[in-house]
Amino acid sequence: MIITLVIVLGLVIGSFLNVCIYRLQKNESISKPRSHCPNCKHQLKVWENIPVISYLLLRGKCSNCNIRISLIYPLVEILTALVFSIIYYFFGISIETLLLIIFFSIIIIITFIDIDVQLIPNNLLIISILPIIAFILINQSHSHLNHINGAVLLALLFLIIGYIGKLIYKVDSMGMGDVKYAGVIGLLLGWEKGILAFVIAFFSATAIIVIMSMYKKLSRKQRIPFGPFLSIGCFVAFFWGADILNWYLGFYR
Numbered sequence: 001m002i003i004t005l006v007i008v009l010g011l012v013i014g015s016f017l018n019v020c021i022y023r024l025q026k027n028e029s030i031s032k033p034r035s036h037c038p039n040c041k042h043q044l045k046v047w048e049n050i051p052v053i054s055y056l057l058l059r060g061k062c063s064n065c066n067i068r069i070s071l072i073y074p075l076v077e078i079l080t081a082l083v084f085s086i087i088y089y090f091f092g093i094s095i096e097t098l099l100l101i102i103f104f105s106i107i108i109i110i111t112f113i114d115i116d117v118q119l120i121p122n123n124l125l126i127i128s129i130l131p132i133i134a135f136i137l138i139n140q141s142h143s144h145l146n147h148i149n150g151a152v153l154l155a156l157l158f159l160i161i162g163y164i165g166k167l168i169y170k171v172d173s174m175g176m177g178d179v180k181y182a183g184v185i186g187l188l189l190g191w192e193k194g195i196l197a198f199v200i201a202f203f204s205a206t207a208i209i210v211i212m213s214m215y216k217k218l219s220r221k222q223r224i225p226f227g228p229f230l231s232i233g234c235f236v237a238f239f240w241g242a243d244i245l246n247w248y249l250g251f252y253r
């Protein structure tokens, strides 16, 4: 019963995250005007604003001008519901769940803005630190120093990789946004899970680049945002990092 509520909450908040993703990258206000079609400005009626269901009813098109609505919108809503369900599965009804819902909602906004415009807004990074600090204070599974080490280590790692990338390719392969984002993730995870998140991010990025080049969807100059892979690494390492590290370190005992 509660899981149904969590899923509905995820879909509704996912719908709001879509608004944030779309408007924050254009520096528009989140609260007004009401949701409208970006093409013809047709204001969405209530039935056109229901997460996922409206997309299916409208068959992915604006009811007024028939322009295609991006599949990203329902995907973000489903993804948010999935993320909320996993948080609830691990933490039940608790303050931790509330803080993680806030944190991972911000992560979803960061991820899709980075995909759209290859930029990670500073103010989102700053806001994301608040739920992390509250979570660390409540859920003391690591020492506070471990979290600070994680933040410094991950930011440094990205700074060094960016520097090496610049030496080899003569372009800024890693933006400062990625460095700061890595620091935020390291703060949440602590250094052990932070390194794991980093490894997951690099392997998933490499896999995607190989797949995209196989299908020739990638030109040499195209820049692939690294933020989304960091987000995946952060999510996996946060919930399953302890299991993965135990399994991996088990080989050396």
Ligand SMILES: [Zn+2]
Residues within 6 Å of the ligand: 037, 038, 039, 040, 041, 042, 062, 063, 064, 065, 066, 067
């Ligand atoms: Zn329209």
